Amino acid sequence: xSNQSSLRVVVLAGGLSHERDVSVRSGRRIxxxxxxxxVEVDERDMDIELLxxxxxxxxxxxxxxxxxxxGEDGAIRDVLDLLKLPYVGSDPEACRLTxxxxxxxxxxxxxxxxTPEMIVLPHEAFRELGAAAVLEAVENAFGFPLVIKPSKGxxxxxxxxxxxxxxxxxxxxxxxxxxxxxxIERCISGTEVAVSVVDLGDGPVALPAVEIxxxxxxxxxxxxxxxxxxxxxxxxxxxQEVARSVADEAVKVHKTLGLSGFSRSDFIIDAAxxxxxxxxxxxxxxxxxxxxxxxxxxxxxxxxxxxxxxVHDAIEAHRQ
Amino acid sequence: xxPQTDPFGAGSEQAGNRLDPHLExxxxxxxxxxxxxxxxxxxxxxxxxxxxxxxxMPNVAALSMDTVSSTVANMLATRGQxxxxxxxxxxxxxxxxxxxxxxxxQGIAPHPDDVIVTVGSxxxxxxxxxxxxxxxxxxxxxxxxxVGALGVFRAYQVDVEHVAxxxxxxxxxxxRERLKTLAAQGKTPKFLYTIPTFHNPAGLSQxxxxxxxxxxxxxxxxxxxIEDDPYGLLGFDGVIPQAIRSHDEDGVIYLGSFSKTFAAGxxxxxxxxxxxxxxxxxxxxxxxxxxxxxxxxxxxxxxxxTQPWMDQIKIFREVxxxxxxxxxxxxxxYMPPGTTWTHPTGGFYVWVSMPEGIDATAxxxxxxxxxxxxxxxxxxxxxxxxxxxxxxxxxxxxPDRIREGVRRLGSVINEELKLMHTFGTVxxxxxxxxxxxxxPGPDVV
Numbered sequence: 229x230s231n232q233s234s235l236r237v238v239v240l241a242g243g244l245s246h247e248r249d250v251s252v253r254s255g256r257r258i259x260x261x262x263x264x265x266x267v268e269v270d271e272r273d274m275d276i277e278l279l280x281x282x283x284x285x286x287x288x289x290x291x292x293x294x295x296x297x298x299g300e301d302g303a304i305r306d307v308l309d310l311l312k313l314p315y316v317g318s319d320p321e322a323c324r325l326t327x328x329x330x331x332x333x334x335x336x337x338x339x340x341x342x343t344p345e346m347i348v349l350p351h352e353a354f355r356e357l358g359a360a361a362v363l364e365a366v367e368n369a370f371g372f373p374l375v376i377k378p379s380k381g382x383x384x385x386x387x388x389x390x391x392x393x394x395x396x397x398x399x400x401x402x403x404x405x406x407x408x409x410x411x412i413e414r415c416i417s418g419t420e421v422a423v424s425v426v427d428l429g430d431g432p433v434a435l436p437a438v439e440i441x442x443x444x445x446x447x448x449x450x451x452x453x454x455x456x457x458x459x460x461x462x463x464x465x466x467x468q469e470v471a472r473s474v475a476d477e478a479v480k481v482h483k484t485l486g487l488s489g490f491s492r493s494d495f496i497i498d499a500a501x502x503x504x505x506x507x508x509x510x511x512x513x514x515x516x517x518x519x520x521x522x523x524x525x526x527x528x529x530x531x532x533x534x535x536x537x538x539v540h541d542a543i544e545a546h547r548q
Numbered sequence: 549x550x551p552q553t554d555p556f557g558a559g560s561e562q563a564g565n566r567l568d569p570h571l572e573x574x575x576x577x578x579x580x581x582x583x584x585x586x587x588x589x590x591x592x593x594x595x596x597x598x599x600x601x602x603x604x605m606p607n608v609a610a611l612s613m614d615t616v617s618s619t620v621a622n623m624l625a626t627r628g629q630x631x632x633x634x635x636x637x638x639x640x641x642x643x644x645x646x647x648x649x650x651x652x653x654q655g656i657a658p659h660p661d662d663v664i665v666t667v668g669s670x671x672x673x674x675x676x677x678x679x680x681x682x683x684x685x686x687x688x689x690x691x692x693x694x695v696g697a698l699g700v701f702r703a704y705q706v707d708v709e710h711v712a713x714x715x716x717x718x719x720x721x722x723x724r725e726r727l728k729t730l731a732a733q734g735k736t737p738k739f740l741y742t743i744p745t746f747h748n749p750a751g752l753s754q755x756x757x758x759x760x761x762x763x764x765x766x767x768x769x770x771x772x773x774i775e776d777d778p779y780g781l782l783g784f785d786g787v788i789p790q791a792i793r794s795h796d797e798d799g800v801i802y803l804g805s806f807s808k809t810f811a812a813g814x815x816x817x818x819x820x821x822x823x824x825x826x827x828x829x830x831x832x833x834x835x836x837x838x839x840x841x842x843x844x845x846x847x848x849x850x851x852x853x854t855q856p857w858m859d860q861i862k863i864f865r866e867v868x869x870x871x872x873x874x875x876x877x878x879x880x881x882y883m884p885p886g887t888t889w890t891h892p893t894g895g896f897y898v899w900v901s902m903p904e905g906i907d908a909t910a911x912x913x914x915x916x917x918x919x920x921x922x923x924x925x926x927x928x929x930x931x932x933x934x935x936x937x938x939x940x941x942x943x944x945x946x947p948d949r950i951r952e953g954v955r956r957l958g959s960v961i962n963e964e965l966k967l968m969h970t971f972g973t974v975x976x977x978x979x980x981x982x983x984x985x986x987x988p989g990p991d992v993v
Contacts, residue, residue, distance in 0.1 A: 244598075246913055249591035351967070359971045385585060386913065397971035398910075404967055405913040441564065453583035455568035462565070517567050 235267050237539055238287040240304065242273035245296025246406065247383050250453065254514035255293040257521070261532040262291070262539070274298065282311060289539045289546075290315040293511055295382055300511050301327045314546030316538045318510045322486040326508050330379050330411050332485060336505055339484045341477060343505040344496075345370065346413040348379060351404050363396050366412055373415040376400060378407035382509060384448045389415055416504050419497040420447060421464045422519040423478035424512065426490045428537040429544075432482045434475035435523035439464030455517055462526035466497065474503040481508050488545070489538050492520050577683075577705050586924065589912055593921035599953030601875075601940040602921040604748065604896045606812045610867045615855055616811070623850040635842040637834035638826070639665025639818070643849040647804070647818050650852075654780055655794030656802060658820045664829045665840045669778055669805040669817030673741075674700050675832045676774055676801055676819065680738045681706045686730060688740040690718050692899070692928030692937070694748045694776065697741055701930070708930040709737065715890075717754035718742055720761045727769050739772040739801075745789050746779035746895025749928050749939035753893060759792045767799055778805040778817075781861050783894035784869040798822050806848055808896075809861055814844045868896065874947035875940060875954065882958030884965060889940075896943040899925075901936060902961060908938040911964045920956040 239262070241255020242248055259269045270287070272278055274294065282290075290313050292304055302320030309320065318326070326332050330348040337343050347366065354362055366374070376399040377387040386406030388399035403410045421437040439461035442451040451457045464471065478493045485491075485508060492512035495503040512520045514531075524531050593600040623631060638644070644660040651658065666672040673696075681687065683705035689697065691710030701708050709730065712722035723740070730737060742762070744754040754762070766773050775792045783789070793802035805817035821829055833840070851857060875898055879889050886903030900922075902908065908924040915921060923941075925934030940957075942950055 244592060244595055246589060246592065246916060248595075249588040252591065351970070355966070355970045383585075383588075400971050401907075401964075401967050402910055405910055405964075406917075449585035449588065450582045453588075456566045456571045457582060459564040459566050461563075522565075 235289075235539070236270070236287045237262055237267050237289050237291055238270045238272055238282065239291045239293055240272055240274065240278075240299075241293040243294040243296065243299050244274070245294070245299060246381065246385050247295035250383055250513055250515060251293055251295040251299065253516075254295065254511075254518065257514045257516070257531075258291055258293055258535055261530075261535045264530075264532040265536045267536060267539070274304070279307065279311070282313065286311075286313060288314070289543050291535070291539065292317060293514065295511055295513070297327075297380065300382070300509070301380070314542045316535075316542045317489040318485075318487045318491070322488065323510045326485050326487065326491075326510050327380055329377075329507050330409075332508055333505065336481060336484055339480065341480060341484070341505050342502050344375075344414045344416050346411055348409060348411055350409045354400070359397065359400070363393070363400075367393055367396070370412070370414050375411075375413040375415045376403050377411050377413070378403055379409040379411045380407055383452060383513070384446070387446070387448065389446055416496045416498050418499060418504070419464065419466070420494070421466070421474060421497060421503075422492055422494050422523070423474055424490065424492045424520040424523040425478050425482040425487075426524075426534060426538070427482075427488065427541065428534065429541050432479050432487075434478045435520075435529075436463035436526040437466060437471060437474055437478075438462040438519045438522050438526070439466070440519070452513070453515065453517055458517075460519075460522055462522045467501075470497060470501050470503075473501070477503045477505065481505060489542060490520070490534075577703055580702065586909060586912060589916045590921065592916050598916065598919045598921055599945060599949050599956065600921045601942065601945070601950070601953050601957075602923050603944070604941045605944045606808050606896075607864070607867050607871075607943055608811050608813070610863050611811060611860065615860075616851075619851045619855060620847055622854060623846050626850070627846050631843045631846040633842060635839045635845065637839050638830045639663065639840050640842065640845040640849060643816075643845045643852075644818075646849060646852045647820075651791070651793075651802065651804060651820060653788050654777070655790035656820060657794075658797070662820050662823065662826055664819045664821065664826055664833060665845060666817050666819060666833060667837060667840055668807060668812075668815045669776065669803040669819075670696055670700070671833070671836070672803045672817055672819040672829075673697055673774070673776065674703075675829050675836065676739075676803075676821075677701060677704045677706065679825070679828045679832050680772070686735050686737045688723070688726060688737045688771070689930075690742060690747065690750070692749055692925065692934055693741065694743060695923070695927045697776065698928070698930055701741075706738075710929060710931060710933070711740075713747075713750055713752060715752065716758050717744060717747060717750070717752045718758070718762055720758065720765055723762060723765050727765070727771070731769075736769075737771055739774050740766055741774045741776065742792075743776045743779075744792055745777055746782060746892060747897075748779070748895065749897050749923070749925075750899045751890040751892030751895060751897045752899075753789060756790060759790075760795065763792050763795055763799070767796065773800045774803065775800050776803045778803075778808050779895035780804075781809055782865055782868060784865055784872065785893060786862075786865065793820060801825060809864070810848060810851060810857070814848060816840065816844050816848055865894075868894075868943060871942040871945070871947055871950055872898075874950040875942040878951045878954035882955050884958065884962050887961065896941050898940045898942065900938050900940060902938070903965060904936065905968050906961065906964050907935045909935060911960060914964060915957065915960045918956045918960050920953045920960065922957065 239255045239259045241251045259271050262269050302323035306320040308315045333343045374390045386403045390399045420440040423437045424435045425432045441459040481493045482491050493508045494506040644663040686707045712719045793800040802820040889900045922938045925937030
């Protein structure tokens, strides 16, 4: 093992988003993984003292692990660019495209990636056009079940699966508690998988798909962060053909959205064996129950080794 | 470095992994212990940008740290070796005598042997439930009731039957009715759990005649009363209500605490119990913790012996009265029509009932986005009630922060009302969550 004691990395985690708790845990895991590789790590939250602190003693690299707004929407990375600090992961533009789920789906669909049919409606649309008429049109066009989710955000916060017209208004209110725009998507049944992509210096590579089988109806917040409520299969129980197909799609998502370093894309493998893109993440969860670390293990890699390679790659890319 | 495993390898032989190798070993009562979307939101509440009206943290800033420091130094100089040693299972003798003097203010006159010192009154409640309740037993509690008590009852797999409250606290008619219904089902409650003074979360107090009526009902029905009284000395008018226990030494177990009258971090509370009960409580306490912490007990004992502790309680009363006033004034200014709230005369809490159809649990993400936090009403029920209500705690923030927090809350409720009207869910019986995990941890302000 090489001695990395001269390498100082700042892991940013916490923030003010609804996913603060998850971010803190993800940041801690990344910090421990890097420390296991003899990297000097500082863990910092986002506050008014952060920027002066970074300027006063610039680290070799920053590892942003904020989840949700300001973390995944590109804002913090824009600021890191202003400070000319290298950081792990995608640039601000790629973050903006990815964090906006409808936008990402649209871009990817144009590139030939299959993704469930959707409509995107801000709160005002319901207010101005009348919720009943809009929801009836949605029902007539898509039928049930439907997935209702905020257009931005993660950890399945504000997400509902709706089976009848009676459930729709409550699902919409729940969704709008987390954001002003709703993504309404046709619900695809099939095998749920997450494919992590890492670029360790030789271009983006897909790690083994992780199959998600929650005890409940869907992979909601509780199922994500309570060990035992979800069964995972890593690698996923897929045929070689489908496994290759979903891996290719994940790399395609990574490249098409201009992502860097690492990403995680979520898919449903439909009845025809076609991966249907659901969403991508520029700062995927790294907690004890998260998917990317499971994929790393399934690939016989070490999380500390992967994180260190990402750091070195980010520093090298910054130099160029 | 490259992935060693072929990502395209079929995983059909792969065994599933639930990421917890002990999954099959957990007790039945552990099954409900899961992560919670709502609880995760409270992680944001600890940030300074957020006005948290959620946690019920005592305002220890009103306590002189010099006083605490000199008290600890004094205690170590005079009784240091005792403080650092194991002690008696039922607590320090001198502290139990002092507790008897304190509860005398509430009309209780126990012998020091009737007092069991515990790690906060939460432990006393845990011990009481442990020695009286088997899984499936029924107990009675106010609707709403203290979330920490409900956590204990849930842990012991006790069925909680809620009894309605009115503006004077627990409703005696509702209590009679509930006892009658249970009797018809062949069920006898093991006890009634009540907070008669400055109720958490409702902020209400039972008048003396109400206390007597409740006591008589329970005596007639043969129901033991667990009287939880952490806020009894914190009345804003300085009047100290007489405890139910002051009228019945055999039928009431009284729980008290130094968390609000001295400091929560010291973790010392107590139970005053009939002699038969106290022996079992002591044995149960020894099984749980061997003995309550001597260091904390002797610190409090020294504080009570050497400091003007009633003057400190007067300071606390004034601190909380000022914050209560800020809360009530702001609620009157910023809440939309159709919102009602209680008017506490002591303690930490205001209970807010929102316009019909609003779900406080569903609204919490919007509130956190607006940088204000509260505890949704569902946390205070075991039976799914409370969706339209929320608890505000005014004990910790400065009055100006409270005003700003209530202003933000008013805006959030107005936005939620607009959303309700848009989707026609006004008046709908929405239920988005249960009581489990809907509260902040004890260290969240």
